[in-house]
Amino acid sequence: MKEFVPKIFDVMKTYSKGQLVKDVVAGIIVAIIALPLSIALALASGVSPEQGIYTAIFAGFVISFLGGSRVQIAGPTAAFATIVAGIVARNGMDGLITATIMAGIILVVMGFLKFGNLIRFISYTITTGFTFGIAVTIVIGQIKDFLGLTYPAGTAAVETMDKLKAVIANIGTFNIKAFVVGVVALAILIIWPRFKALDKIPPSLIAVIVSVLMVKFIGPLKDVNTIGSLYTIKKGLPGVSVPSVNMDMIITLLPDALTIAVLAGIESLLSCVVSDGMIGSRHKPNMELVAQGAGNIVSALFGGIPATGAIARTAANVKNGGRTPVAGMVHAFTLLLILLFLMPYASLIPMTCLASILMIVGYNMSGWRTVGRM
Numbered sequence: 001m002k003e004f005v006p007k008i009f010d011v012m013k014t015y016s017k018g019q020l021v022k023d024v025v026a027g028i029i030v031a032i033i034a035l036p037l038s039i040a041l042a043l044a045s046g047v048s049p050e051q052g053i054y055t056a057i058f059a060g061f062v063i064s065f066l067g068g069s070r071v072q073i074a075g076p077t078a079a080f081a082t083i084v085a086g087i088v089a090r091n092g093m094d095g096l097i098t099a100t101i102m103a104g105i106i107l108v109v110m111g112f113l114k115f116g117n118l119i120r121f122i123s124y125t126i127t128t129g130f131t132f133g134i135a136v137t138i139v140i141g142q143i144k145d146f147l148g149l150t151y152p153a154g155t156a157a158v159e160t161m162d163k164l165k166a167v168i169a170n171i172g173t174f175n176i177k178a179f180v181v182g183v184v185a186l187a188i189l190i191i192w193p194r195f196k197a198l199d200k201i202p203p204s205l206i207a208v209i210v211s212v213l214m215v216k217f218i219g220p221l222k223d224v225n226t227i228g229s230l231y232t233i234k235k236g237l238p239g240v241s242v243p244s245v246n247m248d249m250i251i252t253l254l255p256d257a258l259t260i261a262v263l264a265g266i267e268s269l270l271s272c273v274v275s276d277g278m279i280g281s282r283h284k285p286n287m288e289l290v291a292q293g294a295g296n297i298v299s300a301l302f303g304g305i306p307a308t309g310a311i312a313r314t315a316a317n318v319k320n321g322g323r324t325p326v327a328g329m330v331h332a333f334t335l336l337l338i339l340l341f342l343m344p345y346a347s348l349i350p351m352t353c354l355a356s357i358l359m360i361v362g363y364n365m366s367g368w369r370t371v372g373r374m
Contacts, residue, residue, distance in 0.1 A: 003284050004112075006066045006291065008325040019323060026322030027330025030073055030313050033202045034060075034331065035338060037313075037361065039227065039346060040354035041076040044141055045084035045305055046158070047093070049227055049346065050234050052076045052305065053339050057332045059299035059307030064328025066291035068116075068284030069272045073313040073328050074295055078361050079267055080260065080306045082137045082160065087256050089158045094243040095253060100300035101243075102250070102257035107265060107293030116285025119269040127266060128370055135366035136160075142355035142362075143167045146182045148175025148224070178224045182352035185211045189360045200320070204357050211353035227354070228347025235343035238303040260296075260306045268292050268309035278318045312364065 034056050042052030056075035063074035087096045110116070137160045144151070144163070150173045151157060157166045185207040192203035215224045227233065272283040292308065299307050317327050 003068075004287050004290065005284075006287060006325070007068050007070055007284060008065060011070060011324040015324065015326075020326065022321035023324055023327040024330050026317050026320040027327040028334050029200070029202065029320045030317050030322070030327070030331045031056075031334035031338070032205050033316055034073075034075055034310075034313055034335060035346075036204050036208050036349065036354065036357055038076055038335070039349070040358045040361075041078060041081055042305065043227075043231075043351075043354065044078075044081040044138065044358060045076070046088045047084070047096070047305055048234070049231055050238075050339070050343065051303055053335055053343075054238055054302055055299050055304035055307050057335045057339065058302045058304055059295035060335070061329055061332035062298045063291045063295035063307065063309070064325040064332065066287070066294055067325060067328075068287030068291065069275060069309070069314075070281050070283070070324055071275045071279060071314055071317050071322050071327065072268070072272060072283075072288070072309045072325075073317050073331060074268070074292070074307050074309050075313065076305055077267065077308050077310050078138045078358070078365060079131070079134050079263055079308065081141070082134070083256070083259060083263070084305050085158055087253070091249070091253065093241075094245075095249065096305065097241055097243040097300045098245050098249060099253040099256045099260060100304075100306050101297050102253060103260035103264065103306060104293040104295070104297035104300065106257060106261035107296065108290050109293075110261065110265060111286045111289030111291075111293060114286050115265070116269060116287075116289045119266070119273070119285060122266060125374060127270065128367055128374065132366050132368065132371050135362040138362035138365075139359055140164055140167075142358045145225070145351040145355035146179070146359065147171075148178025148182075148352060149173045150175075175224070177221050178350070178352040181211050181214055181221060181224055181350050182356050184214065185350075185353040185356040186359065189356060202316075207353055207356065208349055211350045212348045215350050216348065225351045226347060227349050227351065230351065231347075233343055233347050236340060240301050241303050242301070261293075264292050264296065264306060264308040265289055267311075271309035271311045271314050274311055275314050275318060278315065279323060312361070
């Protein structure tokens with residue numbers, strides 16, 4: 001039964017004060033990276049900005065504490081954005097909460113049935129093509145905010161092709177001011193990582209700071225849409241969200257729940273495989289599935305959206321010295337402090353900056369070179 005013992009209990013046997021310092025530093029840095037991403041992914045998923053942070057806090061903590069990986073960082077990811085947006089559009093927030101809880105239960109069952117061992121049988125071409133498709137939908141979904149477009153009330157823009165049609169139909173509302181801010185943010189995201197001396201500072205943080213300052217202090221740019229001008233951000237802890245459920249809803253949402261569960265399982269275990277190669281470790285796949293299930297249940301109950309292991313944030317954790325689940329727990333706790341004390345400042349972030357961040361996320365996850373070779 002050792003395979004169902006969370007990894008944190010294994011690593012604590014040889015834990016040191018020096019590793020604690022490294023884990024704390026890594027956790028704080030990953031939280032800074034996760035903040036704008038969590039907000040952007042929540043908005044791309046059709047929910048309020050703070051719900052992305054709830055997900056990173058509650059799911060992130062539970063998955064790190066119970067997980068089968070030493071370094072996995074969990075939270076909202078781009079893979080779920082279009083799926084979540086579709087569920088919310090069709091079934092509302094009660095439908096999303098119910099589907100996420102159902103997916104969590106399925107993941108726990110999958111873990112105890114040892115489905116984690118089957119990850120090696122999933123075709124690489126399937127995961128590559130699926131990931132590329134998601135990346136394309138993410139990028140298309142950001143064109144509106146990147147160009148500063150406005151849509152008439154009632155415009156259908158949930159499905160990817162509907163979004164593309166809406167962009168074409170409303171291209172005449174192009175806002176040069178929003179575009180300029182977006183281009184500056186995009187340039188920072190592309191150029192900043194090339195300076196090795198600066199790679200300890202997340203480029204997304206610099207892009208956010210610069211774009212906020214541009215909109216705040218450059219007169220002509222002050223009417224560029226920000227999170228605060230379009231959404232009301234709640235600060236403080238959420239209450240427990242218990243959905244109103246009936247059998248018809250459960251049957252209707254079962255395909256969505258299965259999609260979330262399978263996608264969360266595959267993405268999380270792939271992230272574990274990648275991180276194992278980075279630190280020379282071995283994860284516990286079945287315990288990771290159980291943790292992913294528990295994390296998604298808790299996330300849904302506290303107003304979050306589906307969560308999974310995030311490869312980019314996990315890699316950032318490893319790169320900055322994180323070597324135990326403590327780093328992931330620190331990442332969640334840091335985001336909690338930001339939620340409680342700094343959320344009003346998040347309302348100043350321009351929408352076009354978040355669009356730029358998600359465009360880079362889409363580009364990085366697309367694996368277009370691999371797709372081209374295949």
